[in-house]
Amino acid sequence: MPGGPARRGRYHHGDLAATLVDAGLAQLAETGVAAFSVSEVARRVGVSTAAPYRHFADRDRFLAAVVTRAADALAAGIARALDEAGPDPRERLAAAAGAYTETVSVHRVGFDVIFAPGLRELRDEELARAGRELTGLLFPPALDLAGPDGALRLVEQVVVLAHGYATLDADGFLSSDRVTDEPTAVRARRAAAALIDGAVGRG
Missing domain, CATH: 1.10.357.10 (Tetracycline Repressor, domain 2)
Known part of the structure; x- marks a missing residue:
């Protein structure tokens, strides 16, 4: 995907966790808790689906942060x-x-x-x-x-x-x-x- 690596490069200074939480808050407002998806948040941010789990142990811990x-x-x-x-x-x-x-x-x-x-x-x-x-x-x-x-x-x-x-x-x-x-x-x-x-x- 054009521009993908450049987008991911924004997060090497340690702001990915905060960015994920911001995106998670936006998704939660749209879908509610039942449909909350870590992979969808990762897609919105432009990182791999594994990236959030380098900052949060699992879906529930990520949801708790959001x-x-x-x-x-x-x-x-x-x-x-x-x-x-x-x-x-x-x-x-x-x-x-x-x-x-x-x-x-x-x-x-x-x-x-x-x-x-x-x-x-x-x-x-x-x-x-x-x-x-x-x-x-x-x-x-x-x-x-x-x-x-x-x-x-x-x-x-x-x-x-x-x-x-x-x-x-x-x-x-x-x-x-x-x-x-x-x-x-x-x-x-x-x-x-x-x-x-x-x-x-x-x-």
């Missing part, structure tokens, strides 16, 4: 939303829901993938770290709102709501429903605020 990158992107988006929302825990948790929806609708990696049993069994340290950081962002406002007895339940409800919006948005349902032209993340944030008010008796 999901970790997605989890870090999700945490960064939520952290920005929390910073912009101000001190009110209701606004902060609702903003986190909007950020969750916005990021997951793009990357298609939410709690369902980050905490999937198959990946958890790997005990991958980086993925575990990313999961802890992500949940660590959501619990403080939930604790402020619902206390230690209700925080976990409130986080669950908000995440399920946000994930539902993200999934329907990724599948094109909400962009074609013609109910409103508002971005899906805005709709999710408003719905989360209503859920929070009902759950903790505000409003």
